[in-house]
Amino acid sequence: MFRIEAEVDRDRRDLLRSRLRDTNTAASPVLAALRGTPAEREYPLHVWALDAAGDLAGGLVGHTWTTWLHVTYLWVDAAHRGTGLGARLLARAEHIATTGRGCTASRVETWDFQAPDFYRKQGYEVACVIPDYPPGITEYTLTKRLG
Known part of the structure; x- marks a missing residue:
């Protein structure tokens, strides 16, 4: 018998993530080889652009894990778009x-109305297309070999 709950619980989330990581490590020789090394951890990577007044003009938030850069957010203020800041x-x-x-590769997810063409201009290639995610919008996953 199980009790099923649907609530936000950060402690359980962290426990589940740890147990999933252990399961994945046990099943994958590549992940097992990383166990206990610095490459096993996710490391935040943030890059900020400030204008002359010190206000946020743009920024990138992501992380590195194993040999990959994952770009989570990249945003440029409307006043600075088209200047090459992104x-x-x-x-x-x-x-x-x-x-x-x-890192030897990078990945990013973006929607069709955001920046797939921008990333292509930066050398990224489409690896995955998910139509209607969310409804009426297409999501792209793009990757790039670095170095």
Whole structure:
């Protein structure tokens, strides 16, 4: 007999993540080889652009894990779009990921109305397309080999 609950519980989330990581590590020789090494951990990677007044003009939030950079958010204020700032933020994150963290690839998810063409111009290739996620919108996963 089981009791099924649907509630936000950070402690259980962390326990579940730890147990899933252990299960995945046991099933994968690649992940097992990373066990206990610095590459096993996710490391935050943030890059910020501030304007002359010190206000946020743009930024990139992501993390590195194993040999991958994962770009979670990349945003540029409307007043600074079209200036190359987004490309500079992305290039800086890729540089940090490759030179300081040994990354050889990068990935990002974006929607059709956001920036798939921007990422293609930066050398990313479409790896996955999910139509109607959310309804009426297409999500793209793009990847790039770094270095």
